Amino acid sequence: xxxxxxxxxxxxxxxxxxxxxxxxxxxxxxxxxxxxxxxxxxxxxxxxxxxxxxxxxxxxxxxxxxxxxxxxxxxxxxxxxxxxxxxxxxxxxxxxxxxxxxxxxxxxxxxxxxxxxxxxxxxxxxxxxxxxxxxxxxxxxxxxxxxxxxxxxxxxxxxxxxxxxxxxxxxxxxxxxxxxxxxxxxxxxxxxxxxxxxxxxxxxxxxxxxxxxxxxxxxxxxxxxxxxxxxxxxxxxxxxxxxxxxxxxxxxxxxxxxxxxxxxxxxxxxxxxxxxxxxxxxxxxxxxxxxxxxxxxxxxxxxxxxxxxxxxxxxxxxxxxxxxxxxxxxxxxxxxxxxxxxxxxxxxxxxxxxxxxxxxxxxxxxxxxxxxxxxxxxxxxxxxxxxxxxxxxxxxxxxxxxxxxxxxxxxxxxxxxxxxxxxxxxxxxxxxxxxxxxxxxxxxxxxxxxxxxxxxxxxxxxxxxxxxxxxxxxxxxxxxxxxxxxxxxxxxxxxxxxxxxxxxxxxxxxxxxxxxxxxxxxxxxxxxxxxxxxxxxxxxxxxxxxx
Amino acid sequence: xxxxxxxxxxxxxxxxxxxxxxxxxxxxxxxxxxxxxxxxxxxxxxxxxxxxxxxxxxxxxxxxxxxxxxxxxxxxxxxxxxxxxxxxxxxxxxxxxxxxxxxxxxxxxxxxxxxxxxxxxxxxxxxxxxxxxxxxxxxxxxxxxxxxxxxxxxxxxxxxxxxxx
Ligand SMILES: Cc1cc2nc3c(=O)[nH]c(=O)nc-3n(C[C@H](O)[C@H](O)[C@H](O)COP(=O)(O)O)c2cc1C
Ligand code: SF4
Ligand code: FES
Numbered sequence: 001x002x003x004x005x006x007x008x009x010x011x012x013x014x015x016x017x018x019x020x021x022x023x024x025x026x027x028x029x030x031x032x033x034x035x036x037x038x039x040x041x042x043x044x045x046x047x048x049x050x051x052x053x054x055x056x057x058x059x060x061x062x063x064x065x066x067x068x069x070x071x072x073x074x075x076x077x078x079x080x081x082x083x084x085x086x087x088x089x090x091x092x093x094x095x096x097x098x099x100x101x102x103x104x105x106x107x108x109x110x111x112x113x114x115x116x117x118x119x120x121x122x123x124x125x126x127x128x129x130x131x132x133x134x135x136x137x138x139x140x141x142x143x144x145x146x147x148x149x150x151x152x153x154x155x156x157x158x159x160x161x162x163x164x165x166x167x168x169x170x171x172x173x174x175x176x177x178x179x180x181x182x183x184x185x186x187x188x189x190x191x192x193x194x195x196x197x198x199x200x201x202x203x204x205x206x207x208x209x210x211x212x213x214x215x216x217x218x219x220x221x222x223x224x225x226x227x228x229x230x231x232x233x234x235x236x237x238x239x240x241x242x243x244x245x246x247x248x249x250x251x252x253x254x255x256x257x258x259x260x261x262x263x264x265x266x267x268x269x270x271x272x273x274x275x276x277x278x279x280x281x282x283x284x285x286x287x288x289x290x291x292x293x294x295x296x297x298x299x300x301x302x303x304x305x306x307x308x309x310x311x312x313x314x315x316x317x318x319x320x321x322x323x324x325x326x327x328x329x330x331x332x333x334x335x336x337x338x339x340x341x342x343x344x345x346x347x348x349x350x351x352x353x354x355x356x357x358x359x360x361x362x363x364x365x366x367x368x369x370x371x372x373x374x375x376x377x378x379x380x381x382x383x384x385x386x387x388x389x390x391x392x393x394x395x396x397x398x399x400x401x402x403x404x405x406x407x408x409x410x411x412x413x414x415x416x417x418x419x420x421x422x423x424x425x426x427x428x429x430x431x432x433x434x435x436x437x438x439x440x441x442x443x444x445x446x447x448x449x450x451x452x453x454x455x456x457x458x459x460x461x462x463x464x465x466x467x468x469x470x471x472x473x474x475x476x477x478x479x480x481x482x483x484x485x486x487x488x489x490x491x492x493x494x495x496x497x498x499x500x501x502x503x504x505x506x507x508x509x510x511x512x513x514x515x516x517x518x519x520x521x522x523x524x525x526x527x528x529x530x531x532x533x534x535x536x537x538x539x540x541x542x543x544x545x546x547x
Numbered sequence: 548x549x550x551x552x553x554x555x556x557x558x559x560x561x562x563x564x565x566x567x568x569x570x571x572x573x574x575x576x577x578x579x580x581x582x583x584x585x586x587x588x589x590x591x592x593x594x595x596x597x598x599x600x601x602x603x604x605x606x607x608x609x610x611x612x613x614x615x616x617x618x619x620x621x622x623x624x625x626x627x628x629x630x631x632x633x634x635x636x637x638x639x640x641x642x643x644x645x646x647x648x649x650x651x652x653x654x655x656x657x658x659x660x661x662x663x664x665x666x667x668x669x670x671x672x673x674x675x676x677x678x679x680x681x682x683x684x685x686x687x688x689x690x691x692x693x694x695x696x697x698x699x700x701x702x703x704x705x706x707x708x709x710x711x712x
Contacts, residue, residue: 032688033677033690070678071677206671208633208635208671208672209633209634209635211675247670287579287615287618289616301576304571304572306611307615364677365634365677367639373677406634437635
């Protein structure tokens with residue numbers, strides 16, 4: 001049926017798929033986190049047990065993507081029970097018989113998660129709505145969950161300019177870090193003259209300590225593909241590239257599967273839904289360079305070159321891949337498009353704060369009780385996230401700071417936990433929203449060491465193209481080493497601050513421009529930790545040489 | 548036509564992969580990924596082969612291969628142990644895990660033991676942050692690792708016959 005898909009066909013696929021559903025469904029997380037604890041053996045065990053008990057007609061064992069509470073994994077969810085779903089935690093392959101007993105409403109004696117826990121109840125699932133629910137390797141599952149309707153609607157009922165307007169009205173801002181208004185970017189690409197245009201999805205996710213994009217790609221790949229297709233229609237592109245880092249092999253293989261299936265059903269390729277619209281997507285695999293997350297470096301990498309940034313303007317929206325106008329958005333940005341089209345810009349703009357709309361996915365990690373992925377409305381406070389959802393620091397320790405924005409961000413001290421999570425508030429505190437990494441640090445953390453840790457990272461990842469960043473990160477790293485080895489004086493701190501200022505204002509790309517942020521923010525809020533390590537200033541040169 | 552004078556079959560597979568991309572020069576990184584997957588590492592002869600087939604100057608191929616951390620130009624050990632040093636793993640003590648592995652293996656991260664049995668590497672986040680500290684043993688991610696656990700795994704590799712699990 002290649003290329004002959006229509007709206008009715010979507011309904012037919014969904015209906016047929018619904019018919020194959022069973023009374024009970026055992027959703028087994030097969031995302032990267034749980035896979036590392038033998039989730040594949042768990043699924044096999046469940047399949048075998050269902051078969052052994054002759055329950056195939058009643059129980060479906062489904063592979064699903066990330067359910068979020070990764071710290072409790074491996075997770076298995078059970079739907080179809082009289083009351084509510086049951087979520088088994090810390091499951092082992094040996095638990096299969098007990099889980100089947102639970103299906104039969106018998107005693108099972110397994111550990112289950114509390115669905116009323118704030119970790120779940122405070123979430124608002126918009127982009128992660130299908131995560132942990134559908135099988136990411138079956139397009140029918142996505143279609144049955146209303147998938148590809150937004151694309152159908154857009155292609156058959158709305159003009160490209162109206163799509164751009166809708167996204168603009170929603171107030172969506174880029175989720176890759178900088179928070180640039182998405183509608184404005186789409187409008188620029190749409191208006192840029194060019195015989196050919198491209199759409200690029202940035203799945204480089206370089207922030208160490210963050211895995212939101214990985215989870216979206218692994219759990220709901222079609223959501224991103226559909227968002228990209230809608231974007232391509234809106235800006236007039238016919239080719240897309242999905243840039244994924246090589247560290248994410250499962251995400252890559254699920255995307256390959258998704259693209260193949262979408263092509264088979266005619267949802268990618270030529271003449272989609274019998275309209276003139278053509279769109280193809282190719283995957284490009286990164287090769288372990290953080291700087292390739294920067295948009296101009298990413299484009300160089302897609303073209304098969306060394307991933308070094310170039311000055312902007314010209315912006316990719318005007319001159320991008322092979323000199324053509326190119327739209328680059330983050331994975332989560334694209335994942336927001338389908339919900340906006342389906343439920344309307346007004347609905348979306350109703351979530352969040354005045355200037356930060358919608359939800360944001362965070363990877364809550366570090367020294368916090370409950371580790372995992374959460375999707376929350378913008379405007380929630382850090383305290384609600386860290387203390388209520390996260391359950392506070394581990395083992396009765398005190399939360400000292402929350403790091404957001406990775407190597408480009410900063411550490412927000414515990415006194416500011418009542419800050420609202422939105423682009424402006426976090427920037428005011430010397431951090432950034434970033435892509436969604438949120439690493440909690442407790443009172444045993446040495447903040448100068450954290451500053452050194454990030455500077456080490458930036459020093460390693462600097463592409464070396466411009467001097468302030470190439471040489472400055474090395475100098476700053478060495479000053480931090482000197483401070484940590486208790487050999488520095490107040491003058492070294494002054495020098496460090498001067499260097500921060502210089503590197504921030506003279507580097508070519510965002511990597512260098514933001515590399516000083518972790519130092520500046522720890523100096524701002526934890527200056528005493530630096531000064532405690534200092535040596536007294538020698539009492540003037542003459543005195544020193546005199547004796 | 549043989550793909551490579553040596554007659555090594557892996558060159559044929561690589562050749563087929565290059566054809567899949569119509570020998571496009573912008574597929575260089577894709578081709579290098581495949582080459583590394585097939586050969587384990589990128590030696591000079593292999594880089595020259597790729598340069599020749601994509602009609603690219605060897606300097607360009609070498610420049611790309613050395614720019615990206617993922618590509619290695621030296622042979623790796625029979626086993627690889629990758630300790631994540633991303634932020635989430637770092638605050639949960641991955642530096643101690645790495646130090647234990649370095650001490651036990653007698654090498655620094657980035658090196659391979661003289662008997663070519665083990666390569667010790669580090670990563671900047673592999674996306675398993677909720678189960679930090681994460682270590683990847685021969686491509687298999689392991690959750691919540693401690694120095695004792697990494698030592699046990701290294702020991703197991705050293706004496707495969709005596710392994711219990
Ligand atoms: C050093 C550096 C690394 C970056 N890494 C990423 C990344 O991993 N993922 C991402 O989406 N954006 C990253 N960005 C931001 C991109 O340059 C770009 O702004 C973004 O992909 C635009 O998409 P958005 O508007 O949807 O956020 C990075 C920027 C810099 C300067
Ligand atoms: S700021 Fe750093 S990463 Fe960016 S271009 Fe300059 S050297 Fe390269
Ligand atoms: S920080 Fe180690 S997996 Fe993310």
